[in-house]
Amino acid sequence: KKLRTVGNPDTRFQEDALRLLRGLRFVNVLNQKLLTTTKKKKPDPTDKVRLFDFEPETWKSIKSNHTLLKTIAKERIKEELTKAFSQGNPFGLIGLLDEAEMLAILFPALALTKHVDQPIRYHPFDIYSHIILTLYHLQEINQNYLVRFAMLYHDVGKVGQYAEYGKNLSKEEIRTLLAGPLNHRFSSAVLAEEDFRKLGFSHKEIEEIQRYIREHHTPGEILLGNPQNRAKRLRKLLSEAGFERVNNLLDINIADRMGMYNPLQNASDLSDSRYLKKLLLDLEQEEGQFRAKDLAIKGKDIMEHFHLKPGKIIGELLEVALDRVLGDIKNRNKPDQIFANLANHLKNLSNRDGTHSSTQEK
Incomplete structure (x- = not known):
């Protein structure tokens, strides 16, 4: 099955350049629906999964006209991206954007992470590969489009961090880094503000994305701390952010950890992260969000x-x-x-x- 334009593809895309992005979204959504349907059927080794693709001339035209994206009103682009990230497979869309040479236009900070290696003792992949793997895992457990966008940008600041400090740091250098603006949690949030503002996202949406980026290490810090203080620290986080935000942060933590491993291999033991999820649910049910006013x-x-x-x-x-x-x-x-x-x-x-x-x- 192939997606094609009516008439000459160059003409259609030049009439309305948003069709470039919409075409990628349609193919991505249709493929996800086919894959989901196939998974529900009883496996048959003789079956062939027929996925949607682009008719060759249409795909060629999409790639040759990709710069037309720059002429589209940012509000229209934002609407398409929001739809795509609210649906089942934003991971697939990012792959299509990359292949169609649109990634650097829409998400420039993300595009710069490609082929930037990381310390092998922490990450076997370059920054970009790690990020899209985390997005893949997150979309399986969290449907919030802002959380997914935060996952997409949670590590983009590492490019500047590595350029300034390198990758093999002493303890003193790590302390200096964590206290400064090149700590990737903060620099990633700054880059997210720049790129998502250009895409037409509201101030409120950008603040939410930035909040998840800045706090994406917080669940890990709770786990690394004294186990006896985990409930207290989770209560404090719940007090400050509310149940939904904290639950989203825990999902980000799980996806981030899973993105450190080859999907074909066994992932790390996530029992401690899942324990935090259960503890959060118990606290919410038993105590609710306890704040200073209480x-x-x-x-x-x-x-x-x-x-x-x-x-x-x-x-x-x-x-x-x-x-x-x-x-x-x-x-x-x-x-x-x-x-x-x-x-x-x-x-x-x-x-x-x-x-x-x-x-x-x-």
Whole structure:
């Protein structure tokens, strides 16, 4: 089965260049539907899977006219890309865009990751291959188009990071890197803002994409930390971001780890990541999203109890209280316990720098 234009393909694409992108999306969607249908049937080794393809002259015209994409209003391109990434196989679309020489036009930062090798002890693939593998795994478990776009750009900043720092860093160099703007989580988010703004994405959509990119290592950091603190750290993340965002981050973490391995080989043990998913679900069902407003005390209570005036210190003390309560919401969210903990905190502040020395409890 082949997709062809009505009449001369050059004429059709020059009439409306969006047909270039729409044609790729149609073929990708139709192939995904065929593959899905085939998987549901009882396997028969004599069956031949007939996939959709482009009629040769149509495909030749798509490639020769690919620069016409630059003439399309960004709002129309954004609509097509959103449809494609909301459907079943964005991984397949990226492959078609690459083959049709459109990748660098639509996703320039992603195109620059091709053939950029990574440290072999962490990644056996170049940056681009790793990214599209993670997208492949993510689309199997998460349908959110913004999460998928974040996965597409989560590591694009590594190009600049490797160019500046190289790939075999000392511990001191790693500390310097993580504290600076070339930390790929931050530089990737900057590149995403640049490219998705040019594609017509809204400020709100771009912020969401950037948030996932900046935080995509957070689940891994929780797993590498003290196992006894995992529930508390997950509660804090849940408090700040909400269930849906945290669940999306955990999906990104799983896909990122799976993208480090050849799909034909056994992937890494993901039991710890899946444990976090279960823990998140348990916390959501048992406790919900616990935030500062859910504390047993309010800012005015702190001011009255410690004879403090309104100011920055009140917000800081609420954060201290929240951090403490998140360790054990059921038993610690009690006024007397919160005030006792804050009294110790203020005492430590006073001993450290002499501030709040006149603060007294009732």
